[in-house]
Amino acid sequence: xxxxxxxxxxxxxxxxxxxxxxxxxxxxxxxxGVREGFCLVNAMHITASVFINDAxxxxxxxxxxxxxxxxxxxxxxxxxxxxxxxxxxxxxxxRTVMGREVVVAITRGELDFGPWEQIYxxxxxxxxxxxxxxKIIGE
Amino acid sequence: xxxxxxxxxxxxxxxxxxxxxxxxxxxxxxxxGVREGFCLVNAMHITASVFINDAxxxxxxxxxxxxxxxxxxxxxxxxxxxxxxxxxxxxxxxRTVMGREVVVAITRGELDFGPWEQIYxxxxxxxxxxxxxxKIIGE
Amino acid sequence: xxxxxxxxxxxxxxxxxxxxxxxxxxxxxxxxGVREGFCLVNAMHITASVFINDAxxxxxxxxxxxxxxxxxxxxxxxxxxxxxxxxxxxxxxxRTVMGREVVVAITRGELDFGPWEQIYxxxxxxxxxxxxxxKIIGE
Numbered sequence: 001x002x003x004x005x006x007x008x009x010x011x012x013x014x015x016x017x018x019x020x021x022x023x024x025x026x027x028x029x030x031x032x033g034v035r036e037g038f039c040l041v042n043a044m045h046i047t048a049s050v051f052i053n054d055a056x057x058x059x060x061x062x063x064x065x066x067x068x069x070x071x072x073x074x075x076x077x078x079x080x081x082x083x084x085x086x087x088x089x090x091x092x093x094x095r096t097v098m099g100r101e102v103v104v105a106i107t108r109g110e111l112d113f114g115p116w117e118q119i120y121x122x123x124x125x126x127x128x129x130x131x132x133x134x135k136i137i138g139e
Numbered sequence: 140x141x142x143x144x145x146x147x148x149x150x151x152x153x154x155x156x157x158x159x160x161x162x163x164x165x166x167x168x169x170x171x172g173v174r175e176g177f178c179l180v181n182a183m184h185i186t187a188s189v190f191i192n193d194a195x196x197x198x199x200x201x202x203x204x205x206x207x208x209x210x211x212x213x214x215x216x217x218x219x220x221x222x223x224x225x226x227x228x229x230x231x232x233x234r235t236v237m238g239r240e241v242v243v244a245i246t247r248g249e250l251d252f253g254p255w256e257q258i259y260x261x262x263x264x265x266x267x268x269x270x271x272x273x274k275i276i277g278e
Numbered sequence: 279x280x281x282x283x284x285x286x287x288x289x290x291x292x293x294x295x296x297x298x299x300x301x302x303x304x305x306x307x308x309x310x311g312v313r314e315g316f317c318l319v320n321a322m323h324i325t326a327s328v329f330i331n332d333a334x335x336x337x338x339x340x341x342x343x344x345x346x347x348x349x350x351x352x353x354x355x356x357x358x359x360x361x362x363x364x365x366x367x368x369x370x371x372x373r374t375v376m377g378r379e380v381v382v383a384i385t386r387g388e389l390d391f392g393p394w395e396q397i398y399x400x401x402x403x404x405x406x407x408x409x410x411x412x413k414i415i416g417e
Binding site for chain 2: 316320321323348370371374377379381415
Binding site: 001036037038051052053054056057058059061062063066070097098099102103104105107112113114115116117137138139 | 177179210220223232235
């Protein structure tokens with residue numbers, strides 16, 4: 001069995017942001033030399049997500065707007081968590097809805113994707129350094 | 140390490156539908172010859188889901204109704220994504236809530252399931268051909 | 279390839295509860311002897327979750343409150359599923375939002391976690407025995 005571990009770093013300028021990381025993950029798969037296996041991609045921070053969806057700007061805006069209605073950032077007093085002094089209670093919930101991780105099949109040395117699948121990093125409490133883990137196992 | 144890759148195809152008559160695919164996945168596991176490993180099952184399209192829940196018709200209706208309230212199909216002008224000419228902005232969100240994929244343990248040659256676990260394909264923008272990937276790795 | 283399978287058991291006193299199971303999973307990883315691989319942790323019941331988030335009591339309360347607003351337990355007549363005689367339609371939905379499973383990378387023999395990642399069991403229809411599966415594969 002082969003394995004490869006990589007860490008991607010992000011520090012977004014905005015509190016909420018979406019970044020297409022498909023190319024980074026594809027490069028990690030190439031470097032791994034794995035032909036048949038699994039690729040795990042997960043946020044290492046609990047106010048950020050990794051998810052798969054469409055590379056379409058309007059849709060990303062829809063997600064941001066829909067999530068804000070579902071778990072509003074303000075009033076920050078809405079969340080018990082914010083009694084800790086943080087103001088990111090909403091971000092913990094938004095990340096949960098969007099998901100921590102994706103597992104993608106590797107077939108014949110490539111991500112085995114449908115026509116529109118793209119891997120996104122979703123940031124809900126940005127403006128600080130954060131990491132994403134890419135772990136590949138297989139043969 | 141052994142691996143096996145299968146693609147299931149669906150073309151639902153309804154826009155929103157749920158299909159129990161447990162038997163298909165079990166058959167793929169048998170064919171793989173894997174005794175101990177992981178089975179990944181994921182939608183290859185970004186307006187469809189794979190999830191695990193109960194094979195109970197009332198519950199599936201509850202999911203459909205609850206999702207429709209959470210991310211209504213209409214008015215279609217509600218979603219920026221629909222400015223592309225598509226009218227499936229809601230389906231991208233519904234799929235995200237229900238999940239893209241499941242990873243199931245294989246133990247002694249079988250899906251290692253609790254008493255009520257069943258694997259479902261969730262379609263939120265049907266009436267077109269779509270695929271699900273089943274990828275098995277292990278020994 | 280090595281593998282290890284463990285089952286954790288829970289029987290919560292409350293209908294809705296969250297239990298930090300990180301230590302149990304870490305112990306399973308140590309016992310597995312796997313240095314590089316994947317660890318799957320999933321609820322084996324369809325009204326319970328496994329998810330990763332912060333070990334902070336206020337946040338857990340926020341999750342419980344937010345989920346109750348999103349899919350209220352009462353009136354129980356709200357859910358078609360409850361026509362079966364059960365009253366846990368809400369729990370099936372809550373578990374879906376929080377997620378069935380997590381897949382965690384194992385690197386150099388340990389869970390490859392960010393600074394705040396903790397694994398939680400989320401119970402939404404407790405006061406009965408339930409199980410969580412921990413499955414580890416790798417080398």
